[in-house]
Amino acid sequence: MSGFSKSPWIIHYDASSCNGCDIEVLACLTPIFDVERLGVVNTGNPKHADIFLVTGAVNEQSKDVIRNIYNEMPEPKVVVAVGTCAASGGIFRECYNISGGVDSVIPVDVYVPGCAARPEAIVDGVVQALKVLEQKHQDMKAVPQNTDQTLYLRAEKSDAPEILALQKNAGQCEAEIYNDENLPALQQTLEELQNDFDRAIYIKAVINDKIIGSVRGQAHEDTAYVSGVVVHPYYQRHDIGRQLVEEIEKAFPNAKRFEAFTGRPNVRALHLLGRAGYQEFTTEPFTPAITWVYLQKERQ
Amino acid sequence: MSSWIRILIYLAAAPIVGGLLAGWDRRISARMQSRRGPPIRQPFYDVQKLWSKQNLVVRRSQNFYIVFFLLLVIFTGALFFGGSDLLLVIFALTLAAIFFVLGAYKASSPYSFIGAERELIQMMAYEPMILLTAIGMYMVTKSFAVNEIASHSTLLVLTLPGIFLGFLYTLEIKFRKSPFDLSCSHHAHQELVRGITTEFSGRTLALIEIAHWYESVFLLGWVYLFFASMPVLGVVMSLLVFVFVILVDNVFARLKWQTAIRSAWVVAAVLGFGNILVLSLLSAKPAIPAAPAAGAVTKPAASETVPAGAAMPGWNNAKAIARRN
Numbered sequence: 001m002s003g004f005s006k007s008p009w010i011i012h013y014d015a016s017s018c019n020g021c022d023i024e025v026l027a028c029l030t031p032i033f034d035v036e037r038l039g040v041v042n043t044g045n046p047k048h049a050d051i052f053l054v055t056g057a058v059n060e061q062s063k064d065v066i067r068n069i070y071n072e073m074p075e076p077k078v079v080v081a082v083g084t085c086a087a088s089g090g091i092f093r094e095c096y097n098i099s100g101g102v103d104s105v106i107p108v109d110v111y112v113p114g115c116a117a118r119p120e121a122i123v124d125g126v127v128q129a130l131k132v133l134e135q136k137h138q139d140m141k142a143v144p145q146n147t148d149q150t151l152y153l154r155a156e157k158s159d160a161p162e163i164l165a166l167q168k169n170a171g172q173c174e175a176e177i178y179n180d181e182n183l184p185a186l187q188q189t190l191e192e193l194q195n196d197f198d199r200a201i202y203i204k205a206v207i208n209d210k211i212i213g214s215v216r217g218q219a220h221e222d223t224a225y226v227s228g229v230v231v232h233p234y235y236q237r238h239d240i241g242r243q244l245v246e247e248i249e250k251a252f253p254n255a256k257r258f259e260a261f262t263g264r265p266n267v268r269a270l271h272l273l274g275r276a277g278y279q280e281f282t283t284e285p286f287t288p289a290i291t292w293v294y295l296q297k298e299r300q
Numbered sequence: 301m302s303s304w305i306r307i308l309i310y311l312a313a314a315p316i317v318g319g320l321l322a323g324w325d326r327r328i329s330a331r332m333q334s335r336r337g338p339p340i341r342q343p344f345y346d347v348q349k350l351w352s353k354q355n356l357v358v359r360r361s362q363n364f365y366i367v368f369f370l371l372l373v374i375f376t377g378a379l380f381f382g383g384s385d386l387l388l389v390i391f392a393l394t395l396a397a398i399f400f401v402l403g404a405y406k407a408s409s410p411y412s413f414i415g416a417e418r419e420l421i422q423m424m425a426y427e428p429m430i431l432l433t434a435i436g437m438y439m440v441t442k443s444f445a446v447n448e449i450a451s452h453s454t455l456l457v458l459t460l461p462g463i464f465l466g467f468l469y470t471l472e473i474k475f476r477k478s479p480f481d482l483s484c485s486h487h488a489h490q491e492l493v494r495g496i497t498t499e500f501s502g503r504t505l506a507l508i509e510i511a512h513w514y515e516s517v518f519l520l521g522w523v524y525l526f527f528a529s530m531p532v533l534g535v536v537m538s539l540l541v542f543v544f545v546i547l548v549d550n551v552f553a554r555l556k557w558q559t560a561i562r563s564a565w566v567v568a569a570v571l572g573f574g575n576i577l578v579l580s581l582l583s584a585k586p587a588i589p590a591a592p593a594a595g596a597v598t599k600p601a602a603s604e605t606v607p608a609g610a611a612m613p614g615w616n617n618a619k620a621i622a623r624r625n
Contacts, residue, residue: 003348045494047501074354
């Protein structure tokens with residue numbers, strides 16, 4: 001018993017809603033529905049919150065705010081998209097400044113349908129979110145015990161959806177480091193990733209049948225290009241990234257040289273590649289804030 | 301009961317009692333707003349959850365200050381329930397609050413800064429009245445030691461009605477309730493995000509909650525001191541005062557900080573200082589009977605001007621002093 005299911009604190013953000021769903025969210029706090037009897041507190045502070053309720057479709061203005069609030073929330077956290085617009089973009093989906101539902105920016109755990117979503121549905125969504133929250137807490141707690149049971153396997157095309165979800169989740173940290181959401185890992189679609197499987201090799205790190213890390217490798221002449229090292233945020237700092245790099249090197253027995261690249265502000269990635277034996281050989285300015293660093297390693 | 305046993309009971313029981321008080325607070329507030337409200341044990345669930353959350357910090361040292369805030373709040377209560385000097389208790393209480401403010405300043409966020417500044421303003425608002433309370437108690441009992449004040453034979457509230465009302469006013473500030481929930485609020489007022497606690501999360505926030513539990517028990521203990529000669533009445537009155545604070549919280553909107561500090565000082569000057577002035581006038585007289593002529597002139601005048609209820613215990617007290625002299 002961790003108390004998560006008894007004390008969910010909520011932060012509510014209106015992305016670009018017509019206010020219909022927001023009124024219904026606030027209606028949940030009124031005497032009729034009174035979600036406080038379930039221990040719910042409407043905090044207004046991301047650092048105190050467990051559940052992120054978002055209403056409305058995501059537009060260019062609210063994108064950064066949503067990502068910011070999400071990044072400021074301490075783990076474990078759950079995102080609930082309230083209403084049709086938050087789930088898919090709704091009738092605004094094709095608008096020029098709308099990027100779609102909330103899941104186009106951050107990973108969403110629970111979708112509450114409705115236009116406007118009824119308070120009963122929102123309360124139900126929160127109750128569903130509690131289960132996810134409890135599950136995430138269990139996963140977090142289990143991390144130190146099972147990192148040594150990690151399996152490193154060749155990924156198949158059918159793993160693409162799970163790897164994509166992982167990329168989006170782990171990519172949040174990277175987007176925060178670079179202060180840029182146009183990273184390839186966040187922009188990639190499922191189709192692009194599936195096509196990528198024909199050209200490149202993917203290695204996945206698996207714990208309890210769940211993919212918690214992946215890496216991509218592609219050979220060109222004598223060189224193998226290593227890229228896309230992602231590890232689920234709960235499992236970072238457990239040496240899984242380095243072992244993924246080692247495994248992908250084994251997958252290219254004929255390669256004489258390995259090459260990887262990352263951005264200058266991403267200290268953690270540079271450190272990871274350094275420990276795997278990679279050395280910097282050239283840099284290339286990308287934006288004023290980001291410099292691409294190219295690293296290489298000869299096979300001994 | 302020796303003071304060490306009292307301290308041990310305080311250390312063990314205060315978090316439980318304080319947590320239950322916080323639970324009742326939320327329940328009673330909900331009922332006043334015709335809602336069902338959370339279970340009484342809700343604050344414990346909250347702290348349990350916060351304990352297993354990730355602890356995000358701006359600077360690591362901010363958590364260090366909060367640990368000291370908790371330790372000093374516990375120390376304050378231990379001094380109080382151990383029967384130590386009331387002035388030392390006030391000093392420790394102020395120091396604890398200062399550590400809280402320092403922690404919030406360390407986090408360099410505008411919301412946390414405003415919360416910290418308002419906390420300082422609140423301290424300026426309640427400090428004079430708290431000091432006057434200690435002085436008033438000293439004037440009646442001739443001691444600053446809590447155990448001597450507690451074992452005093454008269455009901456302090458009868459001689460210190462003004463000070464008691466003034467102390468109630470500061471309690472509203474100390475409990476961080478409307479109309480004085482300026483620095484941080486337990487309710488859904490969100491213009492400051494969460495004020496002074498904005499940048500604290502996870503275990504640190506849990507420590508702040510626990511510190512508040514200790515603090516509430518200590519403050520209600522001080523209310524008890526006004527009724528210490530009748531213990532049952534004291535406990536009942538402490539709980540009634542707590543309900544009163546919740547009622548005020550639900551009835552009033554928030555005040556501006558200027559109004560808060562001004563009104564708190566006016567209350568301290570009129571009720572607190574006025575009460576002390578009356579006391580000092582009363583206790584000045586019995587010293588005079590050595591010179592009978594002067595005593596004969598002042599005595600009737602005093603009994604006419606001072607209301608009977610307030611004068612009598614003070615008069616007894618004054619006689620006791622005269623006897624001691």
